[in-house]
Amino acid sequence: MKKSSIIKNDFLKSLPYLLPPLILYTIFYFYPLAMNIYLSFTRWNLTKRPPTWVGPENYFRMFSDPVFQKALLNTLIFVVSVVSGSLLLGLLLAISVNRQTKLASITRSLMLIPYILPDIAAASMWLIIFGPGPSGYANHILSLLGLPTYSWFYDPNLALPMVILYSIWKNVGFCALVIYAGLRSIPKDYIDAARVDGASDWQIYFKIIIPLLRPIMIFSLASIIMMSWFVFSSVYILTKGGPGTATMMLGLLVYLEAFEKGRAGYAAAIAVFSTLLVIGIIVLQMRWYRGYEKY
Amino acid sequence: MNQNLITVLAVVLTAIIVGAAVYVLAPAKTVTETATVTKTVTTTVTQTQTSTVTPLPVACPVLPEPSEPITLKFWKWQSLTIVDNQIQRVIDMWNQLHPNVKIEFTVMGELSTVEFTMKVEQMTDAGQGPDIVMIDELSLADLAYDGYLAELPDYLQEIVKKNIVEPFDQITYFWGPDGVKRMYGFPGLRGASVKVLIVNDYMLQEIGYPTNWCPKDWNELIDVAKRLTKYDDQGNLVRSGLFVRVSGHIGGIFDKFGPIFLAAGGRILWCENGQWKTDVNSNIGRTVLQLYYDVLYTHHIYDPGFPGDTAAFAQELVAMLLPREPTEVLNALLALNPERFRDPQTGQFKGFHFCPIPPPSQNMSSRTWLDMHVVGVNAYSPPERQQWAFAFLCWVAINKDVKLTLFNEIGMWAPWRDIVNEPPFDQLIFQQILEIAKTGESRVIHPRSGSLFATGGEVLSRIYLKELSIEDGLRELEKALLEAANEVPCVS
Numbered sequence: 001m002k003k004s005s006i007i008k009n010d011f012l013k014s015l016p017y018l019l020p021p022l023i024l025y026t027i028f029y030f031y032p033l034a035m036n037i038y039l040s041f042t043r044w045n046l047t048k049r050p051p052t053w054v055g056p057e058n059y060f061r062m063f064s065d066p067v068f069q070k071a072l073l074n075t076l077i078f079v080v081s082v083v084s085g086s087l088l089l090g091l092l093l094a095i096s097v098n099r100q101t102k103l104a105s106i107t108r109s110l111m112l113i114p115y116i117l118p119d120i121a122a123a124s125m126w127l128i129i130f131g132p133g134p135s136g137y138a139n140h141i142l143s144l145l146g147l148p149t150y151s152w153f154y155d156p157n158l159a160l161p162m163v164i165l166y167s168i169w170k171n172v173g174f175c176a177l178v179i180y181a182g183l184r185s186i187p188k189d190y191i192d193a194a195r196v197d198g199a200s201d202w203q204i205y206f207k208i209i210i211p212l213l214r215p216i217m218i219f220s221l222a223s224i225i226m227m228s229w230f231v232f233s234s235v236y237i238l239t240k241g242g243p244g245t246a247t248m249m250l251g252l253l254v255y256l257e258a259f260e261k262g263r264a265g266y267a268a269a270i271a272v273f274s275t276l277l278v279i280g281i282i283v284l285q286m287r288w289y290r291g292y293e294k295y
Numbered sequence: 296m297n298q299n300l301i302t303v304l305a306v307v308l309t310a311i312i313v314g315a316a317v318y319v320l321a322p323a324k325t326v327t328e329t330a331t332v333t334k335t336v337t338t339t340v341t342q343t344q345t346s347t348v349t350p351l352p353v354a355c356p357v358l359p360e361p362s363e364p365i366t367l368k369f370w371k372w373q374s375l376t377i378v379d380n381q382i383q384r385v386i387d388m389w390n391q392l393h394p395n396v397k398i399e400f401t402v403m404g405e406l407s408t409v410e411f412t413m414k415v416e417q418m419t420d421a422g423q424g425p426d427i428v429m430i431d432e433l434s435l436a437d438l439a440y441d442g443y444l445a446e447l448p449d450y451l452q453e454i455v456k457k458n459i460v461e462p463f464d465q466i467t468y469f470w471g472p473d474g475v476k477r478m479y480g481f482p483g484l485r486g487a488s489v490k491v492l493i494v495n496d497y498m499l500q501e502i503g504y505p506t507n508w509c510p511k512d513w514n515e516l517i518d519v520a521k522r523l524t525k526y527d528d529q530g531n532l533v534r535s536g537l538f539v540r541v542s543g544h545i546g547g548i549f550d551k552f553g554p555i556f557l558a559a560g561g562r563i564l565w566c567e568n569g570q571w572k573t574d575v576n577s578n579i580g581r582t583v584l585q586l587y588y589d590v591l592y593t594h595h596i597y598d599p600g601f602p603g604d605t606a607a608f609a610q611e612l613v614a615m616l617l618p619r620e621p622t623e624v625l626n627a628l629l630a631l632n633p634e635r636f637r638d639p640q641t642g643q644f645k646g647f648h649f650c651p652i653p654p655p656s657q658n659m660s661s662r663t664w665l666d667m668h669v670v671g672v673n674a675y676s677p678p679e680r681q682q683w684a685f686a687f688l689c690w691v692a693i694n695k696d697v698k699l700t701l702f703n704e705i706g707m708w709a710p711w712r713d714i715v716n717e718p719p720f721d722q723l724i725f726q727q728i729l730e731i732a733k734t735g736e737s738r739v740i741h742p743r744s745g746s747l748f749a750t751g752g753e754v755l756s757r758i759y760l761k762e763l764s765i766e767d768g769l770r771e772l773e774k775a776l777l778e779a780a781n782e783v784p785c786v787s
Contacts, residue, residue: 045746045782046413047441048420067753133601133612134533149531151600154542156760242542243599244760256753259409260545261779262746 040269045262058269068270071241071248075229075274078164078249082228085168087220090175091213095205097176098183108180115173123237126166127153153239156246163238163247167228175220182216183209218289222282229278250274355689356450358682364395367684370425372411372434374404375485377626381701382484388697389687396683398427408434408546408745416443419675426676426684429483432466432737433546433744435669439469440742440783444479445674446471451685452478454692460710460729463487465737466667474742474786481688483668486707488620489732490554490663492516492650497635498523498534498614509650511657513586516617520596523614535597538613539590541759542599545752546745550664552755553738554618556583557662558652564740564747564776566785571741573780575751576773582655584758584765591759599760606631608647618652620666621728622707642719649727651734665735667710742783750779 040058044051062068093111097104114122129137130152139149153159186209194204232251235241241248241256250270258267371382379402386398403411412434418424428438438444447455447467455467459482466487467480496506502522510516520536527533540551556563561579565572574580590596597603597613605627607613616624625644628636636646651661672684691697695713702709703717708725715729741747754775758768 043782045743046409047437048416048443049441067757131602133531134527135602135610135612143527148529151598154598154600240543240545242756242760244542244757244762246760256545256749259407260746260749261753262409262743262749 036268037272039265040272042265042268044264046258046264047262051265054265058266059273061266062269062273067245067248068253070245071250071253074160074245074248075231075250077160078167078231079225079228081164082167082171083221083224085164086171086175086224087217089168089172090179090220091210091217093172093176094179094183095209098180108177111173111176113173114170115177117170119170119233120237122170123166123234127238130162154243156243159239159243159246163235166234166238167231170234171224171227175224178216178220178223179213182213186212214289218285222285225281225285226278229274229281355454355686355693358686360393361395361679361683364397365680365683367396367398367427367680367687368425369398369400369427369429370411370415371400371402371428372406372408372430374402375626378485378707385484385691385697385700388700389690393683396687398687401425412437415673416441419443419673424673424675426673426680427670427687428673429485429668429670432469432480432667432669432739433748435480435671436469436739436742436744438671439471439477439479442472443674444469444671445676445681447478447481447672447688448685451481451689451692454689455481458692458712460712460715460732462735462737463665463667463710463732466665466669466739468737469739470742474784479671480669481671481692482709482711483670484691484701485668486622486702487665487667487710488622488708489665489728489735490551490618490620490652491728491731492652493608493616493619493621493624494648494650495608495611495614496646496648498611507648509648510653512653512659513655516615516653517586517589517594517596520590520615521594524594524596532595532598532601534611535601535603535607535613537590537596537615537617538603538607539587539597539617540604541587541591542756543604545756546748548752548755548759549748550738550752551618552583552751554652554663555586556580557664557736558654558659559583560654560659564780569785571777571780571785573773573776575776576769580769580772581765584768586655587759588765609636611635618663621649621724625707643722644724647724649724649731651731661731661734663731663735664738665732666738741780743779746782747776747779750775 039051041053041055042051043054043057093107097108097111131137131139132151132154134140134143134149136149136152138152142149150158152162190208190212191204194208199207230251231249232255235247235249235252236255239247241252251274254267254271254274257263257270369386371379379400383400386400390397403414406414408430411430415424415428415438424443428435430438435444455478456464459467463482467478467482468476469479471477471479492509494508499506499508499519502519504519508519510519516537523534523536524532525534540548542548553563556575556579559579559582561577561583562574591598601607602610602612604613604616605619605624608616608619608624609627609631611632624647628644628647633639637644652663654661670688672681672688676684691701692711695717698709698711698714699717701707702714703719708715708720708728710729710732714720715725719725738744751772754763754768754772757763758765758772763771
């Protein structure tokens with residue numbers, strides 16, 4: 001039998017298996033994606049009146065819109081800070097709990113609590129703790145200690161660091177758990193062999209454990225980048241992008257443009273741009289990872 | 296390392312426990328400061344019988360009960376338990392009277408206004424839309440302009456015109472798809488309001504002012520606000536004399552700017568010779584923004600990091616709110632500090648009063664925005680269901696008991712002539728609302744007012760926080776408002 005007919009035969013045989021997911025993907029993924037790209041070239045206010053084709057106007061507008069620029073900058077700062085903070089603290093936490101004691105076991109369970117808490121509950125709790133003026137717990141304790149109080153989420157200079165801090169607190173448990181799983185999968189023989197060769201604890205961590213954790217770190221990195229790039233609910237609850245535009249993020253801007261201002265076309269353009277940007281970052285990251293795979 | 300971990304955890308846990316204990320044991324600073332002003336305060340209730348007269352009840356047309364049961368779908372935007380329960384009670388009353396015309400009430404509390412209107416339109420297109428909708432007037436304007444609302448039948452228009460207190464009748468008219476204004480709206484079952492200045496009487500007494508004081512102009516407002524403001528030893532605000540809205544929901548920021556701008560003599564948006572016009576980029580705009588800057592920066596009367604709005608007013612962290620809707624404040628007072636602001640014996644509200652929005656100078660008049668959620672009937676509902684939907688609204692309109700069930704028990708005021716002078720609305724505060732409402736006008740300044748407010752609010756928030764200078768900000772505000780307004784052609 002010819003090679004091409006074998007391929008054709010295989011394809012026909014696999015079609016019934018491929019078709020259901022393909023149809024579902026087309027309806028629920030490719031079609032909305034294509035619609036979003038189409039909408040990004042239109043002006044539409046989400047109502048019955050049909051979208052008007054405006055060409056690349058929304059994309060040109062994006063780059064002259066100071067709020068978009070601020071949101072892009074804020075998102076980049078947010079992603080870099082949350083990713084590095086969550087991974088670093090997650091690594092330290094994972095190493096700390098990587099032992100067979102009762103306390104370590106309790107800590108492993110506790111560290112996941114912020115991650116599994118819904119944003120509405122966790123963010124509301126933060127709003128109460130870091131409430132403005134004398135009514136907030138944090139400010140109350142600071143004032144009892146004779147220290148100055150802060151406006152936390154309402155101060156244009158503090159709001160973004162506070163949102164970053166919240167997100168690190170929220171994600172660190174997830175990173176720690178993933179890294180902990182990676183730590184558990186490292187064969188003990190490698191470490192024992194290093195010890196026999198006279199390696200110190202630090203050398204074992206930096207020369208053996210951390211390099212072997214790289215694949216798991218890359219996975220955590222990609223997950224946290226995606227989670228933080230499209231951050232919405234926590235920022236919406238904590239600051240609504242304010243004060244001013246101090247905590248405006250791309251995800252929130254898309255929502256506000258579409259569902260508050262009724263500019264669905266412009267919101268779609270921002271969504272397309274920001275998706276392409278994050279895809280670019282993930283591709284670069286994968287290439288970087290492939291470079292290390294040969295390790 | 297294990298030992299270190301235990302030590303760190305122990306320190307953190309101890310800090311949390313000690314912190315919580317200190318917080319629980321130590322009374323809050325502001326509470327001690329405000330506790331000293333719980334002197335006897337007698338609020339003189341002056342009855343101002345206004346010119347509103349109770350009209351004769353008008354009969355609604357009697358429809359033959361359908362032989363087959365029909366169900367009317369009633370969708371309400373925004374969840375407010377106390378209101379929703381009362382509406383459900385009224386619907387239960389209707390359902391008992393008309394067993395073959397059941398109303399099914401659904402509250403969509405989780406949706407934004409745009410999401411709600413979008414859902415109404417999409418579900419209607421799919422043949423599953425609601426028959427009756429209730430939402431704020433800015434969003435109902437979208438539904439009317441998109442052709443989803445049926446004009447009220449003549450008999451109902453007559454009843455509304457005769458029974459509603461002016462100028463609230465303005466809020467029942469909306470632009471249709473052809474750009475012509477018609478009566479598409481019926482006064483909402485949630486209460487109406489007017490944006491006013493709200494003042495804490497206890498704090499006024501503290502500085503030796505009478506409890507019926509209202510500022511005549513902005514100088515007097517700022518002067519009193521400065522006296523009412525308190526700071527701690529480090530200069531931190533512990534009580535704000537005047538709250539102005541500078542952050543939060545962007546549409547709300549513009550909504551609170553509007554009345555101050557109107558009182559300063561502005562128009563915001565109008566249609567002239569087929570063109571949308573705005574006067575925000577003017578001396579009036581500069582004057583209004585200077586007022587915000589004076590409150591925030593020149594006199595440090597309020598700062599964005601301090602508690603604000605109705606909750607802070609109820610907790611007596613803020614002495615005055617400019618501007619706010621009385622109904623919202625009443626809810627907060629009843630929820631957070633009822634013993635301080637309501638006499639448990641008489642049920643009369645006390646300790647605060649409402650003032651008109653002060654103009655910049657005494658030779659100017661006060662103006663403000665009215666506020667009312669509105670009910671509409673779906674233009675695409677089958678004729679029979681539409682008729683019954685209007686019949687339901689008519690039943691509400693002419694039935695005093697129904698209105699008192701809706702508004703009385705929840706302290707919500709509504710501009711129906713036959714109830715505005717009935718208990719509890721004969722109280723001073725409700726009579727003040729009635730009086731101040733005379734200076735009010737509709738917020739529906741454009742068929743797409745909701746998106747216009749959001750667009751304007753975003754620019755304003757950047758001006759207030761000094762991301763933009765006043766001059767650049769006003770230019771941007773003008774540009775943004777006109778761009779949003781021009782989405783719809785203006786019909787002079």
